[in-house]
Every structure is written in structure tokens, then in C-alpha cells.
Amino acid sequence: AEAGDAAALTALMEPLHPADIADVLEQMDREPRDRLIALYGHEFDGDILSELEESVREEVIATLAPDVLTDAVRELESDDVVDLIEDLDEAQRSEILDALGAADRLAVEQALSFPEYSAGRLMQREVVTAPAHWTVGDAIDFMRAKEDLPDQFYHIVLVDPRHQPVAYVTLGKVMSSRRDIALMDLAEPSFRTIPVTQDEEDVAYAFNQYHLISAPVVDEDGRLVGVITIDDAMAVLSEENEEDLLRLAGVGDESLSDRTLQIARQRFPWLFVNLLTAILASIVIAQFEDVLAAIVALAVLMPIVASMGGNAGTQSLTVAVRSLATRDLTGANALRVIRREITAGLINGCIFAVIMGVVGVVWFGTPMLGIVLGAAMIINMVVAGLAGILVPLTLEKVGVDPALASGAFVTTVTDIVGFFAFLGLAALLLL
Amino acid sequence: AEAGDAAALTALMEPLHPADIADVLEQMDREPRDRLIALYGHEFDGDILSELEESVREEVIATLAPDVLTDAVRELESDDVVDLIEDLDEAQRSEILDALGAADRLAVEQALSFPEYSAGRLMQREVVTAPAHWTVGDAIDFMRAKEDLPDQFYHIVLVDPRHQPVAYVTLGKVMSSRRDIALMDLAEPSFRTIPVTQDEEDVAYAFNQYHLISAPVVDEDGRLVGVITIDDAMAVLSEENEEDLLRLAGVGDESLSDRTLQIARQRFPWLFVNLLTAILASIVIAQFEDVLAAIVALAVLMPIVASMGGNAGTQSLTVAVRSLATRDLTGANALRVIRREITAGLINGCIFAVIMGVVGVVWFGTPMLGIVLGAAMIINMVVAGLAGILVPLTLEKVGVDPALASGAFVTTVTDIVGFFAFLGLAALLLL
Structure with a gap:
């Protein structure tokens, strides 16, 4: 029966592109996947390995019988072998290198001598x-x-x-x-x-x-x-x-086939950074306990100011990060872009100040509360525009990937400025 | 002198790739750019037009003398002409079509008869x-x-x-x-x-x-x-x-060369949606004015719960949107991914519940406040994982780009659930 199953499986997989087979394997749970691979056995195509994403690939390689792995790898071009083994651990790496002929092994080892993520790793050596x-x-x-x-x-x-x-x-x-x-x-x-x-x-x-x-x-x-x-x-x-x-969303090199624990662990650091910045914002709020105790409306309205600033900052930030990646944002036009972001923040800040001012007055019946809300909104949206562009530019300048760390900085700035401006103005004008 | 300037400019531009010249033009303000183009005059290469981004391209085409534009367009392959004119207004479009030979015009008009963003617009007609x-x-x-x-x-x-x-x-x-x-x-x-x-x-x-x-x-x-x-x-x-x-960041088809007013207008709709959802969250907070008036510590701590939920939701959401785009997330594995997101949310929720519970107790000296804070954190992070995956899946199912609208939905859910869980539990357990 098993031989019949294997034949049926091979017939089923035959018309599929290796990339599609890899997608199927990635979508399966580990245990049925291992059984499928065992059944598929000697037909295992090296290109499927190339197409698998890293986390699944390691597991599949560990599953394959040594001779199947050897056959699979021998079919591949040297640049595909490099791509395959650069993420593997030492034991798996040498298992694959040993399977190659002397010439191929030399080619792969030379490629591995170039820095990771360099053209040397990416190129193929065969040139006409x-x-x-x-x-x-x-x-x-x-x-x-x-x-x-x-x-x-x-x-x-x-x-x-x-x-x-x-x-x-x-x-x-x-x-x-x-x-x-x-x-x-x-x-x-x-x-x-x-x-x-x-x-x-x-x-x-x-x-x-x-x-x-x-x-x-x-x-x-x-x-x-x-x-x-x-x-x-x-x-x-x-x-x-x-x-x-x-x-930008605070997720690392995560893929859909990662396990739950991996996912939770990968997301933890960014959430922890966010916790620290949120506590920082809370400390700012805590400075105004007297005002909050006196006017509960402030507690109701203050998240609006912070949220609008955070969103405006994320908009500026994302455009800046993308423009840095496409080399559209450079030293030559940075000043012009900064000016533009501040002005755009001011324009939208003023519009939302009017809307929010009216909301504040209508809701709580205190004209001065509307004014405080509007003013805080303008301040925070201008700061959001400024932070959204200055933070990624600065990170890029000091050699940190602006996509990696900008988000935390920018929302910290808009949270703190938002709460401080709103509650501070309220303390000055409403008490 | 102008003739000398023109010659010097041409000598300067000569070694540059059209894509680089386009980048230079995009980085200039309109007025000096127009003067540069006037000076560059008859040398203007059609490929530069192809490389320019939409907003700048329209302005440059409006600037070019009719005969220069005609010459520039005639050099281009028909698929480049299609790409060039599909974003132009009617007047500019017919100006360019008139400049083409009969065969080229026919080819371009046929390509334009295919739906926008279809293979028909993208292909070249010349095949061997x-x-x-x-x-x-x-x-x-x-x-x-x-x-x-x-x-x-x-x-x-x-x-x-x-x-x-x-x-x-x-x-x-x-x-x-x-x-x-x-x-x-x-x-x-x-x-x-x-x-x-x-x-x-x-x-x-x-x-x-x-x-x-x-x-x-x-x-x-x-x-x-x-x-x-x-x-x-x-x-x-x-x-x-x-x-x-x-x-995902709530920015439309924005480019770095757009003018300030355009930028402000393009960002406004998303900010307005965010305002509405922020007001919704405020209405939830307003239901608990009594609790807030009684315990000011709640106002200090509540943004932390909302912020952590928002971040966790954005993480799940971004992975989901990307996986939908790469076809890694499908009907076949959706249930598994949903289960995974909920579990990951639960795991990190529990860890942060402990951390936050301790923070709450140490800061305000009320053990029950720590318990409320921790419980709200767990609830909100599980909900964040669930919303982060269900919202984009649902939008995709009904034919809306999940990248476009998911962010607003997810943070609305985490804000509302965060404030409601925290303040609601506080009302139950602390009053």
C-alpha cells in the first residue's frame, strides 16, 4: 500500500512547480509534513529546498535521508547551494558541502568567503x-x-x-x-x-x-x-x-510558518520597548494628577491628542523610511522635506484643532477646554511631522536601519508631547 | 552666454543615466527646474520622462515646447509611451498621441483599451x-x-x-x-x-x-x-x-516630490478616520468618569493598556497583510494562523501582565490595581492578535485591500477593548 501511496503522491506532485510544492510544505504542520516527505522519498527535488523559507528548510533538511539530501543538492547551481547553506547550522552545512563534487565545493566555499548580503554571495560564477x-x-x-x-x-x-x-x-x-x-x-x-x-x-x-x-x-x-x-x-x-x-511594525524576520513560541519571542522585544515608552508617557501624565482629579474631562479627551499625533508621526515616518530606501530622500533635499512636513503638520493641525475645539466645547460645555484641546493638537501634529522626518534621517546618518527603530522613537515623542501639551495647557488655563 | 550655459549643461548631463537625471529633476523646486529644462531644450531625452514620477512628470510635460515633447516621445517604445500617458490628463494625452506615427499610435491606443493595471498595459507588443x-x-x-x-x-x-x-x-x-x-x-x-x-x-x-x-x-x-x-x-x-x-501607515500614493498642500490633503482622510475612532474610544472612557474621578491612577495607567494592545495588533496585522500579498496566508492555513496569533497574544499578554502588575503595585501601592492592570493587558493582547488577523482576512474576502483599511479597524478595537477592560475591571474590583 505504501508503494502505491508513494506513486500516487508522485503523480500528484509531478505537475507542480518546486516553488508551489515548497508553499504546500510550508503550510503543513510538522508531523504530516515529515510523513509526506518520507513518502515522497527519493523523488525529492533540490529546487524545493531552495524555495523553502529558512525555518521550514532547516526542519526538512533534518528530516531527509542523507542520500536523498545528497542527490537533491547535487542538482543545484552553485549560487543556489550558497543561498541554501548560508542559514544552516555547522553540522548541516558540512553535510551538504561533503555531498558536492570538489569543483562545486570550492565554488561554494569561495562564495561563502564574501561578506553576507554582498554581491559575492548573490552572483553566479558561470559567465560567458x-x-x-x-x-x-x-x-x-x-x-x-x-x-x-x-x-x-x-x-x-x-x-x-x-x-x-x-x-x-x-x-x-x-x-x-x-x-x-x-x-x-x-x-x-x-x-x-x-x-x-x-x-x-x-x-x-x-x-x-x-x-x-x-x-x-x-x-x-x-x-x-x-x-x-x-x-x-x-x-x-x-x-x-x-x-x-x-x-516598521516592530516585527523581526518573521514568517508565517514560524511556531507560536518563536512568534511570541520575536515580538516580545518591541513590545517591551513600547512598554517602557508607554510608562514614560504615564510618568508625564502622573505629573498632572491634580488637574486630572479636578477635571475628569481631561482624562476622557487626552488619548485623542496622543493618538492623532502618533498617526501623523507614523505617516511622516513611513514616507521618510520609504524615501530613504529608494534614495529619493538625500542630504540635497532633506531641508526642503523637513520644511514640508512641518507645514503639512501645521495645516492639518489647524484643521483638526478647529474640529476638536468644537467637539470639546459641545461635549463638555467649556469653551476654554476646546481651546486647550485645539492648541495641544496643533503643537503635537507639528512635532509629529518634525519627529517623523528627523528620527529616520538621524538613524540613517548614524548607520542604524531607520525602519528598525524609528517607530518607537516617534510615538514616544508624540505621546509625551501630546500629553504634556494638553495637560500642561489645561493646568495653566483651566485650574 | 545662454548658449554657453546650455552647452555646459549638456556636457554635465551627458554621462548621467536618464533615471538619475529624473531623480535630480524630482529633487528640484519647480521654478529652477523649469529654467533648467528650458536651457536643456532640444536635448531632452524621452527616457527621462519615463523615469519621472507622476506628479513631476505632468509639470515637466506642461513645460516642454511642443516640438521637444514630440521628439522625446517618438524615441520611446510603445509600452513606455503607454506607461507615460495613462496618468496624464486628456489634453496632454492627445498632444502626445498626435506626435506618434500611425502604427505607434494604434499600438498605444490598443494597449490603453485594456483595463488599467492589467497585463495588457504592461506588455510590449513586439515578440520574436x-x-x-x-x-x-x-x-x-x-x-x-x-x-x-x-x-x-x-x-x-x-x-x-x-x-x-x-x-x-x-x-x-x-x-x-x-x-x-x-x-x-x-x-x-x-x-x-x-x-x-x-x-x-x-x-x-x-x-x-x-x-x-x-x-x-x-x-x-x-x-x-x-x-x-x-x-x-x-x-x-x-x-x-x-x-x-x-x-498600512495611512498614506496614499504619496511621493516625496508632492507639494505641501497635496501632502496635507492626502493625509487628511486617514487622520479624520483616526479622529472618529479616537472619539469612539473617548466615549468608552467617558462611561467611567466616576471611577476615574475616584482613582486618578487609572487615568495615568490606562494609556499603557491601549498602547500595548495597539502595538501587538499592528504586529499581527502587518504579518497578515504581508502574508496575504505573498499568498502565504490562504484559506488552507487561516485557522492555524488565527490559533497561533491568539496563543502568541496570550503568552506575551501573560508576561506583560506580570510586569505591569508589579509596576502598578510598586507605583501606586494597591495590589488590586496591579491585578486589574494585568488582567486588562491579557484580554487586550489576545484581542489584538485576533483582530490583527481577522480584520485583514475579512477585508480581503470582501475585496477591499487589507493594507488600506485594516490599521484603523485594529487600533479601534484595541483602544476600545483596552479602555473598557481596564476601566470596567477597575469599576468592578476597585470601587
Whole structure:
């Protein structure tokens, strides 16, 4: 029966893309997943491993029989192996490295010698090159004769005698040109090289900004060491965007397949920081116990001031963090953007001051309470605009990811300023 | 002198990529920008227009002399023209359409007949095709003979006699194979077609999920109408991610080059929604005026409960919105994720209940206050986990972008539940 089940399973999985199989595995609980993998057995495709997200991948690798794992990994390109093992622990890592042939192992180990998140980790080492003095005919003859061209390539990189890339040509141009044309005459204007130590975030930015399809990677002497293609850059871009989104919400590298305890632990630090800042705000409120005891309406209305400031601050902050990531916010226009945020805060602050002032008067029948509420609103929304832009700019300047820490700072500022302005003005004008 | 300035400017701009020139223009104030463009004059490159963001682009197009605009647009590929004019007003749109040759105009008008944000708008119409029965030699001879191959192409699409795509081959494979090999034998396993009406978000997802480089686009009869390449999909992915990030923070399609008044107006609606929900929370607080008047400590501590719930809710919400966007959260695992969020909320709720309980006792010396604070914390964090996942799931189900509206709902729930639980328990146990 088990053999029959295995055959049925294989037939069911056959038409699925490895990425879809990986998604199915990620959505399953561990125990049925392990049984499914055991049943699937020797058919296990290396590409499925590449597609799995980190936390599930570790568990699956631990489950696979050594020979199945070996077969799965041997099928992969060297850059996929690098991607696969850089997150694994030492034991799993050497298990996989041992499974590779000597040449592949060397390639993977060299890639791992580059810093994490660098172009060196991202690139593939197989590049199709041609001397810069060749003609179309030379290139075609060379390619027809060559046994082991990479699976996917889009450009031929032209190199000088020192193996420094000087240009590239697209296969389409080569194909449609006469044999006697010099390759250099077909060079693409989009050509640019990427330093092997460049951060992968900058690599993704360059691909998106300059519409690159592939780009040669060079070492510090300008010599060609590999090539990065747009699909790898697209994956990085997607990850970086996800990271910013999650970090802004105070969530770490969390994925949907993480276990409950992991989730709770990952979210705890940000919640704890938030607790400290909330206590700070409470200490501010505590300074005004006399006013609060005298006028209970203040306790009813004060969360509105803080909440509006927090929201306005988050708006400014998010635009700033995104603009820093896309390099739209720079030293050149920072002052202009700061001025704009303050003015926008002032405009909306004034409008909401009027609305809130009216609400305060109508609700509690005290005109002065309306004035206090409106004034506090204006102050807090201007401060929100200012904090929303200055905090991420400052963090970026000192080398901290602004997406990571800005939120806590900004809402702390708007909470404290909001409560202080509202209760302080109330103490001055209402007591 | 002006002629000298113009020459100097051109020399300065020459080495810059159009995308970088566009960035410079976006960072300038309108008046100096207009003067720079006037000076730059006839050299104005159509690609710069493509790279500009919408708000600046409209202003620049309004500035350009008609003949400069005409020249700039004529250089562009038809899909870039579509991208350029779909956001313009009617007058600017027809000005550009009139500048095009008859064939280009037809192509652009056909593209515009597809729904906005559909594959039809994204695709380019120029595709290199070959009959499915051809050999490598046939394809090479055909390409050498063809005059007007697209600038960039990576695949040859194989079509049946009814012009329905059945496979594709990479240029690299064609180049490195013998002339007598059938093209079908070189077909790539990654082949998949895209319906012309498919939403561009789904197109980007398919490219990212299946590592596509290009994909043929088909009409409802399965006939080839165009091709989408990965660079276009990458741009869409980047925009979609940006949209989710900004919408979660209550910011619309805002860009850094928008004017102050625009900014203030775009942010107003979300702030107004937030005001309404904050007033709702205040109404809840108002129900407990007696308790607040009796125990001022409650007013000092109540923002902590609301703030912690809001943060925990935002964490769950952000993970849920992202997982919906990446198709990781589906009907199949929704129940499991809901259970997980509730449990994680319970775990962290209990930990913070202990911390906060101690804080409450130490600060105000009332053990029962600590118990009230802790219990309210547990209730609110469980509710936060539940709301953070249920709200986006429900919105997605009824067809509203969960990134757009979830934040307001979730923080409303956590504010109201937080204040009600804390003050309600206090009324029961402390009065």
C-alpha cells in the first residue's frame, strides 16, 4: 500500500512547480509534513529546498535521508547551494558541502568567503565571456563549440586581456548581426559593473534604477569574478521591502510558518520597548494628577491628542523610511522635506484643532477646554511631522536601519508631547 | 552666454543615466527646474520622462515646447509611451498621441483599451516568434534576415498555426545547439502564459514565484498578443510593495516630490478616520468618569493598556497583510494562523501582565490595581492578535485591500477593548 501511496503522491506532485510544492510544505504542520516527505522519498527535488523559507528548510533538511539530501543538492547551481547553506547550522552545512563534487565545493566555499548580503554571495560564477576584439562570427563559433554553457544567460561579457569587463552585448544583437561585425560595435549602453563586496541592497537598487538584466561582478582589481542576473536582484528587492514593512511594525524576520513560541519571542522585544515608552508617557501624565482629579474631562479627551499625533508621526515616518530606501530622500533635499512636513503638520493641525475645539466645547460645555484641546493638537501634529522626518534621517546618518527603530522613537515623542501639551495647557488655563 | 550655459549643461548631463537625471529633476523646486529644462531644450531625452514620477512628470510635460515633447516621445517604445500617458490628463494625452506615427499610435491606443493595471498595459507588443516545427537553423536564418528585431529579447516564442504559444526557447540554447535540432527539443520547462486581462499584481507574483524572465501574453482565445519581461514585473513588484507600506501607515500614493498642500490633503482622510475612532474610544472612557474621578491612577495607567494592545495588533496585522500579498496566508492555513496569533497574544499578554502588575503595585501601592492592570493587558493582547488577523482576512474576502483599511479597524478595537477592560475591571474590583 505504501508503494502505491508513494506513486500516487508522485503523480500528484509531478505537475507542480518546486516553488508551489515548497508553499504546500510550508503550510503543513510538522508531523504530516515529515510523513509526506518520507513518502515522497527519493523523488525529492533540490529546487524545493531552495524555495523553502529558512525555518521550514532547516526542519526538512533534518528530516531527509542523507542520500536523498545528497542527490537533491547535487542538482543545484552553485549560487543556489550558497543561498541554501548560508542559514544552516555547522553540522548541516558540512553535510551538504561533503555531498558536492570538489569543483562545486570550492565554488561554494569561495562564495561563502564574501561578506553576507554582498554581491559575492548573490552572483553566479558561470559567465560567458569573449575577448573584446572578437567579431560576431568568433562569438558564434565559440559558443557552438563550447560544451557547458550556463542554463540561463542573456549577455556575453567582453573582457580585456587582464580579464576586466569592458562592455557586454545581448544575445539578440549577436544573433541578428552579420558575422564580420565587431562585438564592441554592438555594446549595450546599459553596461555597468558591480563590486563584489557591494551590499545586496545596493545591487537591487542598481538593477531597479537602471533597468539592468544582468551585470558583471568585479573584484577590487576590476577583474571579472561572476555575474548577477535580474531574477536574483528581484528576490533581494522583495526581501528588503518585506524587511522594511515588518521592521516598521516592530516585527523581526518573521514568517508565517514560524511556531507560536518563536512568534511570541520575536515580538516580545518591541513590545517591551513600547512598554517602557508607554510608562514614560504615564510618568508625564502622573505629573498632572491634580488637574486630572479636578477635571475628569481631561482624562476622557487626552488619548485623542496622543493618538492623532502618533498617526501623523507614523505617516511622516513611513514616507521618510520609504524615501530613504529608494534614495529619493538625500542630504540635497532633506531641508526642503523637513520644511514640508512641518507645514503639512501645521495645516492639518489647524484643521483638526478647529474640529476638536468644537467637539470639546459641545461635549463638555467649556469653551476654554476646546481651546486647550485645539492648541495641544496643533503643537503635537507639528512635532509629529518634525519627529517623523528627523528620527529616520538621524538613524540613517548614524548607520542604524531607520525602519528598525524609528517607530518607537516617534510615538514616544508624540505621546509625551501630546500629553504634556494638553495637560500642561489645561493646568495653566483651566485650574 | 545662454548658449554657453546650455552647452555646459549638456556636457554635465551627458554621462548621467536618464533615471538619475529624473531623480535630480524630482529633487528640484519647480521654478529652477523649469529654467533648467528650458536651457536643456532640444536635448531632452524621452527616457527621462519615463523615469519621472507622476506628479513631476505632468509639470515637466506642461513645460516642454511642443516640438521637444514630440521628439522625446517618438524615441520611446510603445509600452513606455503607454506607461507615460495613462496618468496624464486628456489634453496632454492627445498632444502626445498626435506626435506618434500611425502604427505607434494604434499600438498605444490598443494597449490603453485594456483595463488599467492589467497585463495588457504592461506588455510590449513586439515578440520574436517561430513556428513550433522549426529547427535551430530555421530560427537563426530567420533572425539574421529580419530587419527590426526588438531591442531587448531573451526568448523565442514557439507558436502553433493558430498563433497560440506552445513553448519558448532561450537564445542561449539556440546559439549553442546544432542547426538540425528541433526548437521544441530545447523548450524551457519554466514556460507559462499570462492572460492579457490578468492583474499586474498577479503578474509580478508569477514572475517572482516561478523565476520567469519573460512570459508570453495571450488573449481569451489563447492567441499571442505580446510579452512581459522581468524588468517590468520588477517595477510592478516594487510599486505594490510601496503601496502596501504606505497604505498600512495611512498614506496614499504619496511621493516625496508632492507639494505641501497635496501632502496635507492626502493625509487628511486617514487622520479624520483616526479622529472618529479616537472619539469612539473617548466615549468608552467617558462611561467611567466616576471611577476615574475616584482613582486618578487609572487615568495615568490606562494609556499603557491601549498602547500595548495597539502595538501587538499592528504586529499581527502587518504579518497578515504581508502574508496575504505573498499568498502565504490562504484559506488552507487561516485557522492555524488565527490559533497561533491568539496563543502568541496570550503568552506575551501573560508576561506583560506580570510586569505591569508589579509596576502598578510598586507605583501606586494597591495590589488590586496591579491585578486589574494585568488582567486588562491579557484580554487586550489576545484581542489584538485576533483582530490583527481577522480584520485583514475579512477585508480581503470582501475585496477591499487589507493594507488600506485594516490599521484603523485594529487600533479601534484595541483602544476600545483596552479602555473598557481596564476601566470596567477597575469599576468592578476597585470601587
